[in-house]
Amino acid sequence: MADSAETQELVYLVTGGCGFLGEHVVRMLLQREPRLRELRIFDLHLGPWLEELKTGPVQVTAIQGDVTQAHEVAAAVAGAHVVIHTAGLVDVFGKTSPETIHEVNVQGTQNVIEACVQTGTRFLIYTSSMEVVGPNTKGQPFYRGNENTPYEAVHRHPYPCSKALAEQLVLEANGREVLGGLPLVTCALRPTGIYGEGHQIMRDFYHQGLRLGGRLFRAIPASVEHGRVYVGNVAWMHVLVARELEHRAALMGGQVYFCYDNSPYKSYEDFNMEFLGPCGLLLQWLLRPLMLYAPLLNPYTLAVANTTFTVSTDKARRHFGYEPLFSWEESRTRTIRWVQTVEGSA
Numbered sequence: 502m503a504d505s506a507e508t509q510e511l512v513y514l515v516t517g518g519c520g521f522l523g524e525h526v527v528r529m530l531l532q533r534e535p536r537l538r539e540l541r542i543f544d545l546h547l548g549p550w551l552e553e554l555k556t557g558p559v560q561v562t563a564i565q566g567d568v569t570q571a572h573e574v575a576a577a578v579a580g581a582h583v584v585i586h587t588a589g590l591v592d593v594f595g596k597t598s599p600e601t602i603h604e605v606n607v608q609g610t611q612n613v614i615e616a617c618v619q620t621g622t623r624f625l626i627y628t629s630s631m632e633v634v635g636p637n638t639k640g641q642p643f644y645r646g647n648e649n650t651p652y653e654a655v656h657r658h659p660y661p662c663s664k665a666l667a668e669q670l671v672l673e674a675n676g677r678e679v680l681g682g683l684p685l686v687t688c689a690l691r692p693t694g695i696y697g698e699g700h701q702i703m704r705d706f707y708h709q710g711l712r713l714g715g716r717l718f719r720a721i722p723a724s725v726e727h728g729r730v731y732v733g734n735v736a737w738m739h740v741l742v743a744r745e746l747e748h749r750a751a752l753m754g755g756q757v758y759f760c761y762d763n764s765p766y767k768s769y770e771d772f773n774m775e776f777l778g779p780c781g782l783l784l785q786w787l788l789r790p791l792m793l794y795a796p797l798l799n800p801y802t803l804a805v806a807n808t809t810f811t812v813s814t815d816k817a818r819r820h821f822g823y824e825p826l827f828s829w830e831e832s833r834t835r836t837i838r839w840v841q842t843v844e845g846s847a
């Protein structure tokens with residue numbers, strides 16, 4: 502990519518750009534990538550908010566498309582310098598079939614890789630997930646681990662299986678020759694549980710609390726630590742990786758990085774109460790709370806909810822100078838303000 506940070510000549514493609522994370526990546530790129538000439542947003546479902554982005558100096562191209570359709574992906578990728586691939590089916594609740602999850606998350610990722618190779622795009626960043634590592638089917642805790650911590654990654658659920666396969670495809674594609682003869686440079690980012698403005702599960706918990714008279718009921722031991730990371734910091738890490746990947750290809754190519762910031766280590770419920778408490782909800786004990794969470798809970802999500810999985814690493818800082826853009830206090834304030842705007846809020 503160009504050396505001059507002021508020359509607007511780069512074309513980026515963000516797949517899944519209308520999703521929870523994708524929207525933050527899109528907005529972060531427009532705010533913090535001065536070399537952007539065109540930003541392509543590829544998604545099955547385009548959001549109406551995209552229209553407001555078309556008034557700025559960067560050409561914003563909304564592309565309604567399906568990553569399972571190779572020709573649609575190739576058309577969207579052609580001419581892009583960088584692809585940030587966030588599109589995926591984040592389904593751990595059994596809403597879609599295992600086949601569909603595989604088709605979107607694995608075949609869709611393969612389609613993105615092949616499109617890069619065939620059209621000459623050299624830089625591919627993949628949004629992977631903590632679940633590529635765990636928690637595993639044995640319920641073994643991963644306590645403040647890092648990218649090198651030994652852990653038996655054993656999966657059976659379609660979603661983590663699909664993320665693990667897709668990540669493997671991306672990392673194996675690093676170094677492949679693309680059209681034009683230069684090598685493809687890839688890397689994968691592994692967020693833990695992302696929170697922040699637009700987080701649907703947080704919205705669902707808030708609405709449930711309102712329905713239950715301002716109360717939520719604890720179902721997970723407070724001792725179980727869940728890794729959580731603010732969506733703005735995850736978006737920032739994506740932007741930073743995309744910027745540094747060319748100059749640090751030898752170091753970063755084919756690597757995985759956990760997404761992390763200074764969000765505190767807490768149980769899933771206690772962490773959510775950092776935002777829902779200031780919005781008027783209380784967390785209480787109940788004899789049999791699980792019946793209240795039926796839609797969210799199945800054997801898999803219950804196992805994940807009850808297994809410690811936290812990360813403590815500085816690999817992203819060491820490899821490409823990542824520092825969280827938003828402090829914990831800022832992340833918390835922004836999320837609280839968003840919850841307060843959620844329909845039905847007090």
Ligand SMILES: NC(=O)c1ccc[n+]([C@@H]2O[C@H](COP(=O)([O-])OP(=O)(O)OC[C@H]3O[C@@H](n4cnc5c(N)ncnc54)[C@H](O)[C@@H]3O)[C@@H](O)[C@H]2O)c1
Nearest residue numbers: 517519520521522544545567568587588589630692694695
């Ligand atoms: N939310 C989290 O806590 C979390 C944690 C770790 C990793 N991730 C990963 O981050 C990525 C984004 O997750 P999210 O939470 O923003 O989910 P999301 O569902 O909000 O966004 C996913 C986007 O992908 C799009 N999409 C789905 N199928 C598509 C297809 N066939 N073709 C084109 N677009 C398609 C959806 O329309 C949506 O806009 C996913 O790859 C997910 O695995 C999420």
Ligand SMILES: C[C@@H](CO)CCC[C@@H](C)[C@H]1CC[C@H]2[C@@H]3[C@H](O)C=C4C[C@@H](O)CC[C@]4(C)[C@H]3CC[C@]12C
Nearest residue numbers: 591593630632693694720769770794797802805806
């Ligand atoms: C008992 C309920 C009432 O308090 C709480 C149930 C919480 C679960 C629904 C969530 C607990 C852990 C979550 C997962 C984790 O944050 C990481 C994920 C990885 C990401 O790639 C996709 C989302 C998820 C699987 C996330 C889903 C929801 C939980 C299982």
